[in-house]
Each structure stands twice: as structure tokens, then as C-alpha cells.
Amino acid sequence: MKRILTFVLGAILLFFAGWPSTASAATEAEKLAAIQMGLTHLCTLQNANGSWSGYADAYTGAAVFAFLSQQGKWPTPAQCTNNGNTLTFQTVILNGITFLLNDAVLVPNLQNNAAGQNICPGGSGTSCKGVYWYASDQTYTTGFVSSAINVYGISQGVNNVAPSTGQLAGLTWLQIAQYITNEFASYQSVETTAGADYAGGWHYTPGQADADMSTAQWGVISIGYDELAGATTPSFVRTLMKNNWLVADQASNGEACYQLPGGGLCTHSDTGGWLTSMAFVGQANNPAANLALAWLNLHWTDATNGDWYGIFVPAGSGSGCANTASTSSINIYSPTGAAIGGCSPYAYPMWAVYKGMESNVGLADNSHVLPANLKTDCGKSIGHLPSASSPSGGVCNWWEDQNEFLVRTQTTSPASAAGSWVDNFADWPDPLDTALFVNILGAVPLPASITQGGAPSVPALSLWGLVALAVMLVGFAAFWLRKARPQQS
Numbered sequence: 001m002k003r004i005l006t007f008v009l010g011a012i013l014l015f016f017a018g019w020p021s022t023a024s025a026a027t028e029a030e031k032l033a034a035i036q037m038g039l040t041h042l043c044t045l046q047n048a049n050g051s052w053s054g055y056a057d058a059y060t061g062a063a064v065f066a067f068l069s070q071q072g073k074w075p076t077p078a079q080c081t082n083n084g085n086t087l088t089f090q091t092v093i094l095n096g097i098t099f100l101l102n103d104a105v106l107v108p109n110l111q112n113n114a115a116g117q118n119i120c121p122g123g124s125g126t127s128c129k130g131v132y133w134y135a136s137d138q139t140y141t142t143g144f145v146s147s148a149i150n151v152y153g154i155s156q157g158v159n160n161v162a163p164s165t166g167q168l169a170g171l172t173w174l175q176i177a178q179y180i181t182n183e184f185a186s187y188q189s190v191e192t193t194a195g196a197d198y199a200g201g202w203h204y205t206p207g208q209a210d211a212d213m214s215t216a217q218w219g220v221i222s223i224g225y226d227e228l229a230g231a232t233t234p235s236f237v238r239t240l241m242k243n244n245w246l247v248a249d250q251a252s253n254g255e256a257c258y259q260l261p262g263g264g265l266c267t268h269s270d271t272g273g274w275l276t277s278m279a280f281v282g283q284a285n286n287p288a289a290n291l292a293l294a295w296l297n298l299h300w301t302d303a304t305n306g307d308w309y310g311i312f313v314p315a316g317s318g319s320g321c322a323n324t325a326s327t328s329s330i331n332i333y334s335p336t337g338a339a340i341g342g343c344s345p346y347a348y349p350m351w352a353v354y355k356g357m358e359s360n361v362g363l364a365d366n367s368h369v370l371p372a373n374l375k376t377d378c379g380k381s382i383g384h385l386p387s388a389s390s391p392s393g394g395v396c397n398w399w400e401d402q403n404e405f406l407v408r409t410q411t412t413s414p415a416s417a418a419g420s421w422v423d424n425f426a427d428w429p430d431p432l433d434t435a436l437f438v439n440i441l442g443a444v445p446l447p448a449s450i451t452q453g454g455a456p457s458v459p460a461l462s463l464w465g466l467v468a469l470a471v472m473l474v475g476f477a478a479f480w481l482r483k484a485r486p487q488q489s
Contacts, residue, residue, distance in 0.1 A: 027384050030407050031441055034419075036075040037410065038438040039067060041419030043080035043092050045431050050099030052431045057103055057133040061145035062435040064096035068151045070442045097152050100145055102166035105132050110182055114209075115190035119182055121232050130183030131168065131176055139202045142180060143218025150177055150225040158229050177229040184219045185234050189245070197248035197260060200241030212259050213249055214308065216241075217273030217352065220280045224450035238454055242281035249274060250288060254295035258308075267308040268349040271296060275356030276446070282453025284360045293360065293368040296353065300373045300398075304346055307428060311350045312375045312405060345405055345421065347433035354440050357398055359451045363391035363443055369398040376404040391443055399443075406437050 042063045045052055052059040067089055078089040107130035113119050120128035134141035153162065153173025162173050171179075187206035191199040194210045201211025202219040220241075223233055249270075251261035256274030258265040271292050278289045285293075304310030361368050378396035379385055386403075388394035411417045420430045421437055428436075445451075 027379075028387055030384070031403060032073055034407050034410050035070050035073050035438055035441050037412075037419030038434050038441075039070060039089065039419075040075065040080045041417070042066065042431050042434055042438075043087055043089060044082050044416075046082060046087065046092055046095065048083075050095030050097075051103075052096075054429065054432070055134065055137070055141065057100065058137075058141040058144040059432050059435075060096050060099055061133075061141070061148045062432050064093055064100070064148040065144075065151065066435040066438045066442075067093050067096075068148065068155075069439055069444045073442065093152065097148070098163070100133070100149060101162055101164035101168050103133060104164075104166060104168050104176075105135065106167035106179070107131070107183060107186075110186045113186055113188060113190055114192065117190070117234070117236055119185035119234055121178060121182075123234060128182050129179045130186060131179035132183050135205065137204050138206075139184075139204055139215045139218050142183070143221045146177075146180055146222035146225045149173075149180075150229040153177065153229055174230050177226040177231040181223050181226040181231045181233055184223055185237055188219065188237060188240065190240065191244070196244055198245060200237075200239075200243070200245035201249075210259065211245055213256055213270040213273050213277075214258060216245065217276055217355075220273075220277050220450065221355075221446075224280065224447040227449040227454075228447040233454070238281045241277060242283065246274065246277055246281065246283070247288075250292065254291035254293075255299075256292060265308075267306075268296070268299070268302075268311055268346075269308040269352040272349065272352030272354070272356035276352075276359050276450065279359035279446075279453065280450045284451065284453065289360055290368075293357075296357075297369045297373055300369050300401075301375050304349075307346075308349055310346055311353055311402075312345055345402070345409060345437070347421075347428040347436050350402060351436040351440065354399070354402065355446060359446050363399045364393050364395070364397070366392070366395045366397035369401070371396060374398070374401040376401050376408075378404050399440075402440055406441055410437075 042052070046063070047053060050060070051057075052063050071089075074089055079086055080089075081087070109127050110119060110130050111125065111127055118124060120126075132138040132142045133145045150173070153176065156162075156173060158174040158177070159172050162168060162171055162176060164171070168176060184202065187202070189198045189201050189203070189209060189211045191197065191209060191211075198209065198211040201213070201216035203211050204215055223231075223237065227233060248260055250256050251266050254271075255266040256271040257263060258267065258270055275284075275289055275292055278284055278286070278292075283289060301312060302310050304313050357365070357368070374396065378400040380396065384404075385396065386392055386394050386400045390400070392400050406421070409421060411420045411422065417430075420434045422430075
């Protein structure tokens with residue numbers, strides 16, 4: 001048991017070492033309360049089999065990752081009432097992970113991609129395995145699952161066997177991570193039929209020769225979290241993306257597109273995903289990336305359109321605004337101090353933009369989205385400016401703008417919805433949007449292999465990292481010790 005705990009300590013230490021301390025655009029107490037309310041709400045929605053309803057694998061992956069990423073901010077006690085029963089947050093995580101492990105699909109025989117390149121570790125294997133979730137949209141879904149599986153696997157020790165009775169039975173956490181990367185490498189577009197511009201991206205499922213940016217970013221996210229757990233990635237994965245797909249997918253004005261410029265669909269979510277992908281291939285904050293950041297600056301508060309364009313839903317838009325008690329009387333304050341009304345943010349574009357900005361310029365940046373272009377004044381008009389200890393340094397910037405909007409638009413009543421947010425489009429509803437917004441409020445960082453283009457370094461351990469480490473270690477150690485102790489009759 002001592003060896004297990006020592007391994008857990010080391011794994012968690014490595015993972016949390018680079019995580020920043022957090023504060024809010026609203027007060028720290030308000031932000032903490034929003035995170036805790038969001039997690040408690042997610043807890044009440046978990047099904048008996050460990051899943052969350054909807055696209056079960058994707059929603060479960062997103063929810064479990066939110067619990068894991070914010071463990072240092074759990075309420076006391078960390079529990080909720082779920083269908084009349086008391087459910088602890090640790091049990092929520094364990095049940096969710098168990099569901100995901102047992103719902104995975106194992107691909108038994110992989111070797112080459114469509115261009116004949118060997119995708120197995122080392123580039124010479126005659127057969128290796130793949131893992132994915134939900135065949136109809138496996139790129140999207142596996143992207144949401146990978147973060148949860150890998151962060152939890154790190155906390156358990158990546159060389160320990162994952163407790164699965166499904167197709168992953170007997171595999172270690174590291175093997176699962178490697179198999180996820182193998183699967184993505186096997187069906188990455190190498191484009192030989194629809195044009196070389198698509199080479200390096202992904203579409204929804206294997207067998208699709210082209211790519212789209214809304215999906216391609218999930219290959220990047222999955223592989224990044226796999227690498228965090230120790231998986232290796234064929235070098236051609238980044239090379240193809242860098243030299244083809246990312247070059248072709250950016251419009252001349254800087255925005256990125258669903259597929260290619262000229263198709264009429266270039267959006268905030270595609271631009272955010274494109275920026276994350278640029279970081280993944282070592283091109284963060286280069287001239288092309290800065291052009292995309294300049295586009296976001298000019299279009300930061302554009303009116304929303306569909307599920308992908310725009311970040312903030314304007315007042316009165318969508319049926320959800322009028323029906324949500326917490327937003328019917330709320331005011332969001334503009335940079336000029338004028339009340340501009342409020343409703344809910346757009347889950348998918350805001351999360352995509354958060355990832356793109358975090359991976360390219362960081363949470364302290366205040367030069368790429370100018371103060372005059374922000375949606376809010378970060379709480380200045382009501383005396384709630386961010387703390388100087390915040391990752392922003394106390395400056396009203398792009399991230400604090402998101403924080404302020406999220407804190408002010410979270411639902412507080414009725415009790416069944418308290419802690420959630422209203423999303424006005426069906427593709428990104430609760431619980432998915434709640435999980436994503438909790439991640440933004442909690443300043444979730446992307447793995448270093450994404451932000452540093454595949455060449456991570458180990459940063460100094462922050463105070464927040466130490467706190468999170470201690471809480472996670474004590475909590476999981478106590479839980480497993482209780483499980484391991486023989487029960488008295």
C-alpha cells in the first residue's frame with residue numbers, strides 16, 4: 001500500500017505541478033461558490049449506472065473531468081442528494097470512470113494509416129490496438145472522455161491495471177492512453193482523394209477522407225491528455241497538421257473555418273480549436289496565430305449565430321432567458337459601466353476560445369483582446385474587480401471577462417436547476433455546458449505537450465498545485481484504504 005500511495009503522490013505531483021492558482025473576475029468567494037454549485041448540480045444528475053443522460057459517453061467524460069479538475073475546490077461535505085440518496089463526489093468520479101471503462105470499444109488490429117505509415121509505437125509494429133468511444137461521433141466523444149480517463153489514470157498510477165470488466169479488462173491506464181492515440185493516428189486524414197489541404201485533420205469517424213475544424217481539435221485534445229499519461233505519438237501526426245490542414249483552414253482575415261475558407265462557415269469555435277491545434281504543433285502565438293487572435297479581438301462580442309458563432313448570448317435571445325429566474329433580473333456590466341442585460345453564454349464556442357487563448361497567450365494576457373472590446377467590465381461597476389493574486393494579475397482581460405459573465409448568469413432557482421447554465425441550443429445542453437463552464441471558472445490548463453508543441457517541461461509547483469495535490473492524495477488514499485480494509489461482520 002505504501003508503494004501505491006507513493007506512486008499516486010508522484011503521478012499527481014507531475015500532473016498538478018503546472019496548474020495555476022485561481023481567482024475570479026467576480027470575488028473569489030463568488031467564483032468558488034459558482035464552481036461548487038455547478039459540481040453539486042452535476043452530482044444530482046448522475047444516473048445509477050454512472051453516466052449522465054444525453055450523449056452518455058461525452059457528457060460523462062466532461063462531467064467527471066470537471067470533478068477531477070476542481071477537486072481542490074470541492075465543498076464540505078463534498079456530496080449531494082441524488083434520487084433520495086447521499087452521493088459523495090468521490091463516488092461520482094468512481095461510478096463515472098467505471099461506466100466509461102465498460103463502454104469503451106477496443107480495436108484489436110491496427111498497423112498503418114491510409115498513406116501506409118505505421119502508426120504503432122516506434123513506427124514498426126505489425127499490430128497494435130486502438131480504443132474509442134461512441135462510433136457515430138467517435139472523434140468528438142473520445143475527445144471528451146480522454147481527459148477524464150487520463151487524469152484519473154494518473155492519480156491511480158499509469159502502470160496499474162484499470163478496473164474494467166468490459167473490453168478494456170486487464171489493461172493498464174498507460175495502455176489505454178496509448179491505444180487512444182493509436183486510434184487517432186490510424187484515421188487522421190492523410191488526404192489523397194479530396195485534396196491535400198485536409199491532411200492532418202480529423203472528421204467524425206474513420207473512413208472520412210476530409211476533415212473539419214470543430215472535430216479536428218478533439219484529436220489534439222485526446223492526444224495531449226494521452227501524452228500527459230505517457231503515451232507516444234507518431235511524429236507525422238503533428239507534421240501533417242502543421243504543413244497542411246492548419247495552413248489551409250485559416251481565412252485571410254485570420255478566422256478559422258469549419259472546413260476551408262470560402263465555404264461560408266468560419267466561426268469562434270473553429271478559431272478557438274484552430275489556435276489550440278497551432279499550439280499543439282508548436283506554432284502558438286506565431287504571426288498566423290496572432291492574426292487569428294486579432295480576429296477574435298474584433299469579434300469578441302459578435303451576436304451569436306447557430307451553435308458555433310459568438311461567445312455570449314445577448315439579453316432576450318432564446319427561450320431559456322425568459323424562463324430562468326436567475327437571469328431574468330440580472331445585469332451584466334459593460335466596459336463603460338452601462339448595464340447590458342444578461343442571459344447564458346455559448347458553451348461550445350466559449351470553451352473552444354478558452355482553450356485557444358489559454359494555449360497561445362495564457363490567462364494573464366491583456367493585449368490581444370482590448371479592454372474596450374470586452375463584454376463586461378469584470379465587475380468594476382459593482383466593486384468586484386479580480387484579485388491581484390489571480391492568474392490575470394488583477395487585470396480585466398479576456399479570461400476575467402468570461403468569468404464575470406459566467407458568475408452573473410449561473411442559475412440559482414428553481415432548486416432542481418441551481419448551479420447550471422441555460423444553453424439555448426440543443427447540441428450543448430446541461431450537463432455538458434455546466435461541466436465546461438466549471439472548467440473555465442477553475443482555470444483548467446491544457447497539457448504541456450499541447451501548449452509547448454509536444455516538448456513539455458516540468459514547471460515549478462504552485463501553491464494551488466500543492467493544495468490540490470494534498471486534497472487529492474488524502475481523499476483517494478482514504479477511499480482506497482477503506483475499500484482495501486476487510487469488512488467486519
